Amino acid sequence: MRQKSIGEVLRTAREGRGWTFVDLQRITKIQAKYLQALEYNDFDFIANSDDVHSILKAYAEALELDADVLLDAYETNSLVKYYEDGEEELRSSELKRSYKVRKRKKNSYLPLIYLLLATGLIIIFVTYIVHSRLQNRASITPTTTSYSIVEQSVSEASSGTETSSTEQAQSNSTSSSSSATENVTISGSGSNIVATLKTVNYPVEVTVTAKNTTSWISLSDTLLEGGVTLTPDNPTVTTTIEEGVTSTTLVLGVVKGVEVTVGGKKLDLSALTADTGSITINFEQ
Incomplete structure (x- = not known):
């Protein structure tokens, strides 16, 4: 058993059908940029949380995936479990049936242990993502609006220690580009x-x-x-x-x-x- 993000699940299902974003835009009547944002896990690109729910549900239903599973993963900010090799058929059946069907284990501490482990992994993953984004933003040079x-x-102007003749040449170059x-x-x-x-x-x-x-x-x-x-x-x-x-x-x-x-x-x-x-x-x- 492995885990995938919501975007990876959607992309794998779409590519398995050989569909492009143009095909999905025609099927769901949703702009391709929002569908692509889901595959990039860029939920912030969609301003309203209710819009994320409706778009994610429409996308999942178009690919015949269980929308409840993906919506639950979005709400809990968690990954989606999936199976490979001999377990794909079992996972496919699990995605298409109701997410509410669960095994009840009485007098067992295993679910609590698994929950704690999953929570720890999610915290580590979220911390890594936030740290990476902060580093990327810090490395971006601010731009004017x-x-x-x-x-x-055009080469940027150097420090004020350049000679007056160099400054004059840069001024002429800038004037030419501006015109x-x-x-x-x-x-x-x-x-x-x-x-x-x-x-x-x-x-x-x-x-x-x-x-x-x-x-x-x-x-x-x-x-x-x-x-x-x-x-x-x-x-x-x-x-x-x-x-x-x-x-x-x-x-x-x-x-x-x-x-x-x-x-x-x-x-x-x-x-x-x-x-x-x-x-x-x-x-x-």
Whole structure:
């Protein structure tokens, strides 16, 4: 017997059926970004706890899993037990029957011992996760909430000990970059940012590339509205924004390793620090 997280149970069942997030979005009528958040165990991405219950239940029922088992694991912040080799059939039967059916053991201390051991393991696991997240947040350099997009990497200014001639050269370089990108701005951070493009010429071409990663993406008001999965074998997709569309939303199932180019300008996604995220793209004349 082994244990899996809620996300691992969902992902294993989905991949066993050969389904994509696009398939599940069509079946459950739930946006793919929320389904993917469950597989990443990122329950904080779904703001309301009641929404987590309803989405998790719909996802489990679509995969023919026992929703009560998964909901109980979510409520108690615990792992889901599963069996392998010759025990898979027994586990499958256990998931599909009522979770309320339990063996009653009288005058036995074994359940209490198992409960204490499980509680200890859960505390160790939660402590490790919290410690890891705190370290990751501490290593992230704070970003401003509004800044200009640059198409090429610009070296940060060094300390104030540089000579006046070097400072003048940096000033000229910064001025040149600013004038080239003054029509594109970004605001926001975390899992959602807003990119605003001014004086655009329709149709606007949007290109999304996944480098050495696999990411499900969707772009509203385009042919990609239903979603598509980018892989190392098929890393790039391009579509256009037609005239009359003033705002569109790009959903990224995986942020790390993904590049986005709008109207020939590469967006700086450094403010997207979450595993999954979305970009609201506004067009102004």
